[in-house]
Amino acid sequence: MKWFFRIVAYTVFVALVIVIVTIVFSGVGYLFKPGFFTQFPRSGMSEGGIFPSLVGSLLLIIVVFLITIPVGLFGTIFISEFAPRRFSILLQSLVATMNSIPSIVYGLFGLSFFCVKLGFGTSLISASLTLSTMAIPFFMNSAVEFTRAVPRELREGVIALGANKIQSTLMVLRASKSGLLTAVILTLGRAFSETAPILVTGAVFYATKLPSKITDPVMTLPTSIYAIVMNLGEKAQWMAKGMASLMVLIMIAIYSVVQILRRNKDE
Template sequence: MVRRHPAGKEQGATLMVWLVALGITAVFLWLLSDVIWQGGQAVNGAFLTQAPAKAGLEGGIAPILVSTGLVLGVCIGVSLPLGLGTAVFLTEFSPQRSHRVIRLSLDILAGVPSIVFGLFGNAFFSRVLGLGFSILSGGLTLACMVLPILIRSIQVGLVNVPREYRQAAAALGLSRLGTLKTLILPAALPGIAVGILLGIGRAIAETAALIFTSGYVDRMPTSLLDSGRVLSIHIFDLAMNIPGGEQNAYGTALVLVILLIVINTLVSWFAERFRQSKLQIL
């Protein structure tokens, strides 16, 4: 670029911006196609339904899918009531600043590194509560981690419910609880769905918080107190600790990425529905 020629500078800048964008796209497409190509060779019906053999070099990921599902189930089962209650309390029952402390603490919680959640989960759930390396303690650790996302999304859903409903309900002398159950929660339902999906998305992608809470065992879990290996840990273990495990690591990664894409699509679908339903009301 030559400084004294503004037109040349503009052209140079355009070129640079396009090159960067193309470069980034190329690298990311490389990554995605690599996962799809390599993973595609590993994934088939048997891969999804069989148990891993030879430390995962052979066989499939069936018990790992089950463990992942159970960890997610524990995570959402615990964080949803807690998050819903907190979001409702923060938006509907304490509009003043008196509960800024809770908000602030949740915002900080959202930024805590996942490995720190892992440390905490290990110290509290696995040791103090005596749950050991188990699906339960992994799920509980993840519940703490997704709570801020969940609460934030539900709050956004609740706040966006038109003010007129609350006004009309108050003018009719209706109780806040009745208004909440009949009017506000149904109207905020898509927002709540988005929150749950974002929470699942974050939880399913998580590895570091689970290494020393839910553990490595790749057998089919028989109870929530069993250790269970989730998808992301399976990828990590195959890639790092098992020579020649890349193929099946890619296969597992493909399954994980597809799950995430499904979740993302659902999120934007619900968000779009939420936007439309709001427009219809206004």
């Protein structure tokens, strides 16, 4: 039986490598094309570069970070340190349930609530709030496990030395900082790669200028790839391949950092 699982594992690994290598090598050459990162797209995205998509994705991730991490961290602290046990279990189950909801459902929620109900329209803030609504449970689901992994003896020892509950909580956060940083990186990586929530709340497929305020729509890398593949001809496919290759390389870098952090924690 052991050999069977080994063959399955090797098969999955080889398939994954083939997919990654195919995507990267099909577009990595375009990353060195002059103006690819610094120019606006032209001629129906068949010429020029990805500058507005790159800036749009960066702005989106910054706003998501500013919303998600403080809210998610406070929620994590409440669940793991302050909430009564039964209520904590209920909240954690709710977080896990929200984490399993398909991203398009969050997109439809953001469209109906942030875009229509609150009147933000198709904008950077609508997309950011929608992604944050999805990212907060994802962050908390991991962060709670990291804080609860801190030995109970540490909490009791700190309190025995005269610390109050807040000081004890700060000590727990300090002890689990590597895990929390891992959760932050994974959450931003998840938000960076999402398409559906942005597609219906904040994305435009073609822009000749950068957003000047948070109520302006943005171009992003994943939505631009979708727009090119679904709506444009063969002349524009090179740009989609270049952006796809860039996104895969960024995701590899993100998860490599996560593995390094986990290895350092284990050591």
